[in-house]
Amino acid sequence: MGQTLSFFRKFFGDQMFAKPRGTDTYEDLTGRTFLVTGSNTGIGFALATHLARLQPAQLILAVRDRKKGETAKDSIIAQTGFKGALEVWELDMADFASVRRFAERANTNLKRLDGANLNAGINNWNWAMTADGWERMLQVNTLSTGLLALLLLPLLQATTKLDPPHPDTSKTAPHLTITGSAGMFLGKWVERSGANLLETLNSEAKCDLMSRYYTTKLFSWYLTRKIANLPQAKGVVVNVVDSNLCSSDIGRDLPLSPFAKWIVGKIC
Numbered sequence: 001m002g003q004t005l006s007f008f009r010k011f012f013g014d015q016m017f018a019k020p021r022g023t024d025t026y027e028d029l030t031g032r033t034f035l036v037t038g039s040n041t042g043i044g045f046a047l048a049t050h051l052a053r054l055q056p057a058q059l060i061l062a063v064r065d066r067k068k069g070e071t072a073k074d075s076i077i078a079q080t081g082f083k084g085a086l087e088v089w090e091l092d093m094a095d096f097a098s099v100r101r102f103a104e105r106a107n108t109n110l111k112r113l114d115g116a117n118l119n120a121g122i123n124n125w126n127w128a129m130t131a132d133g134w135e136r137m138l139q140v141n142t143l144s145t146g147l148l149a150l151l152l153l154p155l156l157q158a159t160t161k162l163d164p165p166h167p168d169t170s171k172t173a174p175h176l177t178i179t180g181s182a183g184m185f186l187g188k189w190v191e192r193s194g195a196n197l198l199e200t201l202n203s204e205a206k207c208d209l210m211s212r213y214y215t216t217k218l219f220s221w222y223l224t225r226k227i228a229n230l231p232q233a234k235g236v237v238v239n240v241v242d243s244n245l246c247s248s249d250i251g252r253d254l255p256l257s258p259f260a261k262w263i264v265g266k267i268c
């Protein structure tokens with residue numbers, strides 16, 4: 001109870017009074033390459049737009065729907081006048097084969113990777129299984145995010161050994177950044193009592209769907225801590241960021257009352 005109270009105190013304080021640095025943040029990204037998953041809308045789209053303003057050499061929009069990706073690309077170019085290579089690559093985080101294909105494409109085609117922002121995520125209260133046999137939120141938010149992080153790590157590591165892309169640019173460490181959520185502090189994680197954790201998490205009968213999103217975000221955080229300690233992560237900044245509550249499409253599948261939606265709209 002005490003933990004929940006202190007969470008809400010911090011959450012509302014940050015939500016109402018913290019000032020994001022926003023578009024005045026400036027880093028010299030000349031010659032660098034970035035990718036953002038789930039970048040056709042919401043936070044990923046805002047991040048990709050911000051990166052485009054900083055004019056890296058290459059920016060990859062990793063999206064599950066090419067058409068939505070192309071629309072996002074046009075909008076980013078219109079807003080920022082981005083002059084580099086802006087590419088739309090398909091990636092379905094609910095499909096391990098797609099994650100592997102995406103990573104292989106990156107490892108084969110990219111000469112460097114300065115930032116991988118693993119942002120794609122879902123929140124819904126309906127039980128659904130992927131074709132790979134995992135509860136969907138668990139696969140998208142945690143398992144595939146971890147898999148993609150591990151598969152991209154060698155490329156990020158290799159980038160630490162390269163010279164800065166331009167003599168005048170700084171030697172900045174490559175980043176592997178996962179979009180987390182402070183909601184992880186609210187997770188009850190009732191499935192923890194099962195003997196086989198993943199099997200228990202994957203059982204509809206034992207699943208607490210209302211707090212599943214929080215649980216997947218808590219697991220992504222655990223996972224990121226593990227990944228950060230791997231030898232392959234040496235020299236790479238591995239971190240989790242939290243946006244607090246933002247207006248996005250994340251609640252599209254949640255059966256929120258009009259009043260709840262109104263409140264969310266007011267504080268975002």
Ligand SMILES: NC(=O)c1ccc[n+]([C@@H]2O[C@H](COP(=O)([O-])OP(=O)(O)OC[C@H]3O[C@@H](n4cnc5c(N)ncnc54)[C@H](OP(=O)(O)O)[C@@H]3O)[C@@H](O)[C@H]2O)c1
Nearest residue numbers: 038042043064092093094119120121181245246248249250
């Ligand atoms: N909004 C908030 O207040 C908030 C707070 C804390 C953390 N977050 C986190 O921020 C991240 C972005 O969320 P958002 O709020 O920006 O939500 P959003 O507007 O719904 O964006 C989610 C993005 O993830 C993509 N995505 C969903 N399932 C995917 C899949 N199977 N494969 C590939 N991409 C997939 C979506 O693509 P489609 O458009 O094709 O579905 C979309 O581009 C999430 O990780 C979320 O947990 C959000």
